[in-house]
Amino acid sequence: MGGHDKAKRGIPPKSEFSSWYPAIVEIADLVDKRYPIKGMDVWRPYGWKAMKNIDSLTHSEMTRTNHEEVNFPLLIPEDLLDKENKLVAKLKAARELGIDPSEMRYDEEVEGFKKEVYWVKHAGENELDIPMFLRPTSETAMYTLFPLWIRSHTDLPLKIYQIVNTFRYETKQTRSFIRVREIHFFEAHTAHTDEDSATEQINEDLEIVGNIMSDLKLPVIISKRPVWDTFPGAWYTIAIDVIMPNGRTLQVASCHHYRDQWAEAFDITYEDGDGVKRNCHQTTYGMSERLLGAVVGTHGDDHGLIFPPKIAPIQIVIMPVAAHKNPIVTDAAKQVSEKLSQAGFRTYIDDRDLRPGQKYYDWEIKGVPLRLEIGPRDMDKGTAFAARRTGGKAPIPLDDIVSAVTNELIEIEKELEIRSNHMMSNSIKSLESIDEQIEDGIIYHVPFDGNDSDAELLEKTTGLTILGDSIETYETEMSCIISGKMTKRKQHLARMY
């Protein structure tokens, strides 16, 4: 599919991240950006396999935690927003009474949301009576049906999810996986009897995120977003940000605790054990193809991608060496491939008639974690030659190939984890005083407990954005970097994508 001529194009050094990233996603055959709509890439087979492997991790976690998969329509009639508007009105009233600052920005958000959707107002030759929009996310669609599904406390908790295409009319610069207009999206939605049960769900979500981040070996920061960055209608939002190589953070997942705010607007109620009607408490949890963007950005190097073994489309590429002179080598490669496939590994035999150097080059670009070379000399010794994409080569025994390869992949995972931890510790610093020089590409840990205008001052002075409260608990009180008051709260400050 025309990949090889592209592969011969040079890859910019990764230190020039803003050139490297958009180049490598195409050179490695993940996507084709030549589709004639900005921000809508074509997923090529290699990229789609990687994404589906990430989805598989998600499906497994969802099954483990008793979420059920559904699939809702893409189109949402505009009039369903009436209920959201009711919610807006309620929140507005609350604001006027000075009740809850977390709800301050909601009406603006709904207006903003309308500016970000694609509209379907025509079908065939007709103008539609009620315009529809392409889902940017599915709260409105789903919560229209929840009241029909939930009657009694025995129907709770309701835990569903879907993996679908969502849409955002993005006006900022688009970037493959990171900022796109058609988004490959995961969303879990749950309903519970009370606030505590919903809080437990948020904890479960964070456990799931933890497992997936561990499989992907990504360096992440978890923050409780500040009030003004809380998802519309949410009580609070916890966001998971990956530290990208340029020090900017990329939000790859978020969990929202809604309390009963949406339930109130959408009449999502249940009868408790005593027959009393109560509002449900709800949560959502979202992730997207940004996970793949983070994997590309975090692990790649000057030579191409490096896939974590758990999601690599090809985990092991097998190269018969000097096969034209030694047909026995090709047979051995096939046997090895078969053994590994049977053990559940994803393998590929590269028997193209090319110089080994050219083959290495191709598979380095594609980020295959392990390369196995099988040549006549190695075979005599009963070994194959294993080269890790993360560096290091050694012979491994052919007669114990499955456990040897298992071990190699574990070592590669360990190496990626070390690098990820290294990235974390190199990228995060404490900011003690507002007068300190801000370093490029650094995420700051700041004692802060000020009000909105203090926050604005902090952001303006540093030129960074407040990611939110660290979810870790700190024992020592420090003085707030702006207001000076003693606090145990620490905030993350960074440049965000």
Next chain:
Amino acid sequence: MGGHDKAKRGIPPKSEFSSWYPAIVEIADLVDKRYPIKGMDVWRPYGWKAMKNIDSLTHSEMTRTNHEEVNFPLLIPEDLLDKENKLVAKLKAARELGIDPSEMRYDEEVEGFKKEVYWVKHAGENELDIPMFLRPTSETAMYTLFPLWIRSHTDLPLKIYQIVNTFRYETKQTRSFIRVREIHFFEAHTAHTDEDSATEQINEDLEIVGNIMSDLKLPVIISKRPVWDTFPGAWYTIAIDVIMPNGRTLQVASCHHYRDQWAEAFDITYEDGDGVKRNCHQTTYGMSERLLGAVVGTHGDDHGLIFPPKIAPIQIVIMPVAAHKNPIVTDAAKQVSEKLSQAGFRTYIDDRDLRPGQKYYDWEIKGVPLRLEIGPRDMDKGTAFAARRTGGKAPIPLDDIVSAVTNELIEIEKELEIRSNHMMSNSIKSLESIDEQIEDGIIYHVPFDGNDSDAELLEKTTGLTILGDSIETYETEMSCIISGKMTKRKQHLARMY
């Protein structure tokens, strides 16, 4: 999820198919039709699992035949249709010269197509410069990129596929899975060096269809569609129709041989071994959620669904009997479930505190192929009691449960196949004379080799639609039922969905 109260609603008898079908898809929790857009149902977990199991069969076949999975954007800019318009113009010219009648209706089709799509002309608060439409199918999107992917004969054959949501602004009455406005769709697209290689692809497609139909145990007729029912821009179309219980046929799959007509319009060329530039020959192959509609319609009965084992979301429901008095029974149920899961079966333990009759009733509705009852008496004898959804009950040995269950499911498949064959032989008759009385719910096999007006006469007289030429070869010549001329061609005539 509110399923049980619905399950208590009565199911219409299957003999009243037009009431039974729309009722059972909701009663069995496949979909929820209460989403506020006509023809856009919500897939509930049980229905979505069944659909994904069908998709798994498709993925396996695609992998076996070296198709690669891609994912194209949903939105297609209107100006890409210019190339299709060029194709239209060419075909019009051909028609004026009287060259190929198979191309007669293409311009009308393109006009028709524009009447059937959803348009996106607005995003946020902007009117778009170039309107876009939601894909009804992806020829236009894909063939825009094919010229970038295909350079040389070594890039061929190119075989790709995707499983995505497609859209059709359906003005006829909608029916779950059968006629919907958001369609869960499979489409394979291939490009080849020449006509023969494309023809081989069509044969491979028919082999794939055969395998899938065999797994689903559906009664199918394969026809080469008449000229006026050929897909726009195709040389010929082969369609796979399922015989539904009311005798109407439902097109569930189709394969199109394009020759080089689209390649000409989209400049899809390659350099052959001698460096000569040539047009590609192309094919497509499509299937959709109609496969699930056909499964529901074909196999269900007065008591509910019957899922073919290969795609049943739950293959075996295990019921501990009198478990509250005998905890050992629950343990045994768990052990059996675990053994079966490890062997790759999809199982579910129903330990609800309900009368067995109520439980039977629920699982019959959901079409679970096999029910295993494990009670204290059976356990004493070392057996479980196996009840097939297709009828018949017998004890099976607990200590050899995996092979016993394997055998039960094979027997159920055999029974479904017998029923399917029975359906076929009961539904198809030969029509010898145009004066014969047409029976309701019958598909006719007709010797026919007339021109367009003969065809019109045949359809008008019988009140049926010509499905097309049988793809079987007949040795005996018969006289065409309209024109009287001797012919080996036989056509299928039916009422179509």
